[in-house]
Amino acid sequence: xxxxxxxxxxxxxxxxxxHIFGYPGVAIAPFYDKVYESDIEAVLVRTEQSAAHAASGYxxxxxxxxxxxxxxxxxxxATNLITGIATAYADSIPLICITxxxxxxxxxxxxxxxxxxxxxxxxxxxxxxxxxxVEDIPRIFKEAFHVAITGRxxxxxxxxxxxxxxxxxxxxxxPETVEMRTYKPTxxxxxxxxxxxxxxxxxxxxxxxCAGGGVLLSKGKYELLSFAEKNNIPVVTTMMGISxxxxxxxxCFGMVGNNGKVYANKAMNEADLIMMVGARVADRAISxxxxxxxxxxxxxxxxxxxxxxxxxxxxIPLVGDVRHIFDELLxxxxxxxxxxxxxxxxxxxxxxxxxxxPNPEFVDPAGxxxxxxxxxxxxxxxxxxxxxxxxxxxxxxxxxxGKFMTTGGMGTMGYSIxxxxxxxCRRPExxxxxxxxxxxxxMSMCELATARQHNIPIKxxxxxxxxxxxxxxxxxxxxxxxxxxxxxDGNPDLEKLASAYDIPxxxxxxxxxxxxxxxxxxREDSSYIMEAVIDPMDIVR
Amino acid sequence: MKTVQNYNEVDMKRKVFQILVExxxxxxxxxxxxxxxxGYSIESITCGDTxxxxxxxxxxxxxxxxxxxxxxxxxxxxxxxxVDIRELKPDESVYRELALIKxxxxxxxxxxxxxxxxxxxxxxxxxxxxxxIVEITGNSGKINAFIDLISGYEILEIARxxxxxxxxxxxxxxxxxxx
Numbered sequence: 087x088x089x090x091x092x093x094x095x096x097x098x099x100x101x102x103x104x105h106i107f108g109y110p111g112v113a114i115a116p117f118y119d120k121v122y123e124s125d126i127e128a129v130l131v132r133t134e135q136s137a138a139h140a141a142s143g144y145x146x147x148x149x150x151x152x153x154x155x156x157x158x159x160x161x162x163x164a165t166n167l168i169t170g171i172a173t174a175y176a177d178s179i180p181l182i183c184i185t186x187x188x189x190x191x192x193x194x195x196x197x198x199x200x201x202x203x204x205x206x207x208x209x210x211x212x213x214x215x216x217x218x219x220v221e222d223i224p225r226i227f228k229e230a231f232h233v234a235i236t237g238r239x240x241x242x243x244x245x246x247x248x249x250x251x252x253x254x255x256x257x258x259x260x261p262e263t264v265e266m267r268t269y270k271p272t273x274x275x276x277x278x279x280x281x282x283x284x285x286x287x288x289x290x291x292x293x294x295x296c297a298g299g300g301v302l303l304s305k306g307k308y309e310l311l312s313f314a315e316k317n318n319i320p321v322v323t324t325m326m327g328i329s330x331x332x333x334x335x336x337x338c339f340g341m342v343g344n345n346g347k348v349y350a351n352k353a354m355n356e357a358d359l360i361m362m363v364g365a366r367v368a369d370r371a372i373s374x375x376x377x378x379x380x381x382x383x384x385x386x387x388x389x390x391x392x393x394x395x396x397x398x399x400x401x402i403p404l405v406g407d408v409r410h411i412f413d414e415l416l417x418x419x420x421x422x423x424x425x426x427x428x429x430x431x432x433x434x435x436x437x438x439x440x441x442x443x444p445n446p447e448f449v450d451p452a453g454x455x456x457x458x459x460x461x462x463x464x465x466x467x468x469x470x471x472x473x474x475x476x477x478x479x480x481x482x483x484x485x486x487x488g489k490f491m492t493t494g495g496m497g498t499m500g501y502s503i504x505x506x507x508x509x510x511c512r513r514p515e516x517x518x519x520x521x522x523x524x525x526x527x528x529m530s531m532c533e534l535a536t537a538r539q540h541n542i543p544i545k546x547x548x549x550x551x552x553x554x555x556x557x558x559x560x561x562x563x564x565x566x567x568x569x570x571x572x573x574x575d576g577n578p579d580l581e582k583l584a585s586a587y588d589i590p591x592x593x594x595x596x597x598x599x600x601x602x603x604x605x606x607x608x609r610e611d612s613s614y615i616m617e618a619v620i621d622p623m624d625i626v627r
Numbered sequence: 628m629k630t631v632q633n634y635n636e637v638d639m640k641r642k643v644f645q646i647l648v649e650x651x652x653x654x655x656x657x658x659x660x661x662x663x664x665x666g667y668s669i670e671s672i673t674c675g676d677t678x679x680x681x682x683x684x685x686x687x688x689x690x691x692x693x694x695x696x697x698x699x700x701x702x703x704x705x706x707x708x709x710v711d712i713r714e715l716k717p718d719e720s721v722y723r724e725l726a727l728i729k730x731x732x733x734x735x736x737x738x739x740x741x742x743x744x745x746x747x748x749x750x751x752x753x754x755x756x757x758x759x760i761v762e763i764t765g766n767s768g769k770i771n772a773f774i775d776l777i778s779g780y781e782i783l784e785i786a787r788x789x790x791x792x793x794x795x796x797x798x799x800x801x802x803x804x805x806x
């Protein structure tokens with residue numbers, strides 16, 4: 087005789103799930119009891135928020151077709167997961183989030199560890215289910231995986247009361263197809279609109295592609311790059327779009343936005359045609375949306391029709407999957423010569439390069455990140471946390487065939503270490519490096535135990551400045567250097583901490599020490615912590 | 628991005644949306660949550676069964692400028708539970724709203740009130756010692772006009788349903804299954 091928990095595990099197996107990230111508790115205990123006897127490896131994180139981040143890293147580590155799965159208990163387990171879910175939602179990362187729930191009959195009576203998690207997560211999930219009957223489990227799981235990875239991707243929550251997990255079922259049959267009359271995302275681009283895009287490109291003198299995270303989510307980076315190369319069109323990216331084109335590619339002109347490259351923003355302003363692809367024209371990327379539509383043609387390609395026209399009204403809206411659309415666009419041949427424009431962009435790239443005056447007493451984070459990423463394997467996965475480290479990473483990282491991950495929409499500190507654990511689980515053959523500041527590190531340092539317990543070797547770089555640097559910088563510019571509640575005076579000694587976890591450690595105090603330390607840090611595929619001591623007063627701008 | 632706080636009052640418009648939704652638990656909170664968290668304003672919302680038990684028809688009257696109304700339609704369409712959404716344009720649709728109005732009216736005042744009600748084809752559906760309940764059906768304008776008209780009486784309570792509507796003709800029907 088099977089029970090609901092058996093069925094849940096079988097559904098996950100039918101979807102090809104090999105790992106789940108989670109934290110058990112009474113309300114999810116029937117499920118974990120069945121995981122125990124399955125071939126699924128359950129990774130025990132040290133706090134639930136990390137379960138969602140790890141699942142996010144897992145999803146992004148490969149091709150986003152198989153969403154990462156996290157499973158936690160009811161009440162505080164579920165509410166702790168929320169920040170991770172919201173983080174994934176803001177960046178359209180597909181996840182399956184399973185929460186245990188109290189007995190169905192007790193729902194709504196405020197019993198021990200009851201939380202209305204479907205209600206609480208309403209605005210952070212693509213969809214959610216509260217399972218009411220054990221018979222519904224196969225359909226719900228099938229739908230949940232489908233909804234998570236199609237259209238505009240995102241997290242889906244399945245809340246399963248404990249009595250449903252325990253209820254007996256006679257047989258199990260996983261549905262082969264999804265039948266949802268309500269949910270049919272557009273995949274193919276409209277042919278007439280595609281032709282219009284080509285017509286406008288023929289007329290354009292200064293076109294530019296602005297690639298966002300949606301390109302990676304649709305697995306369309308090769309198609310986009312082929313199109314850019316075929317027609318010699320320059321590319322800039324949003325923060326989530328870093329790694330769509332290799333950062334050292336001759337057509338790549340950096341990240342746009344208020345923390346981006348000056349020459350990338352200038353390119354956007356001076357273009358006569360912008361192809362906004364898989365990007366939502368969010369405030370940090372495009373601070374004045376009316377500027378990018380004034381006196382220019384804007385083509386907006388996105389799988390989510392609601393994003394088109396939300397922040398800027400495009401000339402040509404094109405709804406559909408980025409990969410399909412660029413596959414189609416590649417079939418058109420047209421005459422174009424943008425070489426003068428590209429020369430201008432290259433001149434700007436030299437003239438407007440950011441000039442820094444690093445303090446020689448410390449490690450220069452910009453140079454350090456550049457050196458680190460150049461020394462990393464070509465296909466390595468680089469995960470930036472949030473804060474100054476993130477901006478220095480975006481500004482200086484070199485990504486060739488590898489991946490770049492960060493939390494762009496939500497800016498959740500503590501993302502990098504659990505995401506690295508998830509990514510490494512998914513891609514054991516790849517080098518995975520998390521880069522964080524000493525603030526974010528302390529939000530997730532408990533996960534070093536997770537990496538150790540499950541033998542998941544991750545490389546962690548901590549840029550130490552003894553401050554919440556990004557906030558300190560903000561207070562420097564906006565509050566007259568009144569550094570309110572940003573000192574991290576209680577920092578632990580990272581060397582001792584690393585040794586407590588039995589993880590090798592190296593500290594870099596200045597640029598001269600960096601090269602050898604990085605070589606040592608990357609040499610073997612084992613966990614390693616590298617601390618780079620940077621100038622507490624350094625700023626990213 | 629425009630929010631309700633910063634749009635120009637002059638550009639304000641109303642639209643009536645007819646939405647067919649799967650009857651899942653929480654579908655109404657998903658819809659109303661969308662309005663509240665994105666700061667859209669909702670004038671009325673009604674919900675009822677259709678011939679298909681799995682589907683409900685929700686009629687929403689929303690207001691905003693063109694951009695906001697466009698976003699409201701797109702964001703509603705994006706909800707996984709939404710089968711179909713379309714605007715019920717005034718010249719292509721019929722709208723009806725029902726109101727129950729409790730009026731304080733002593734015996735001597737009732738005849739006048741009933742005469743007014745009759746001109747509006749409103750019905751008196753309950754009479755008590757000191758008052759009556761009038762039922763009136765029509766478009767919102769007609770109901771407002773009636774309420775204005777009887778403002779000389781003391782209105783004790785009003786219950787309005789919000790509008791329900793359908794497109795004229797037969798091409799507004801989404802699927803033969805859902806009526």
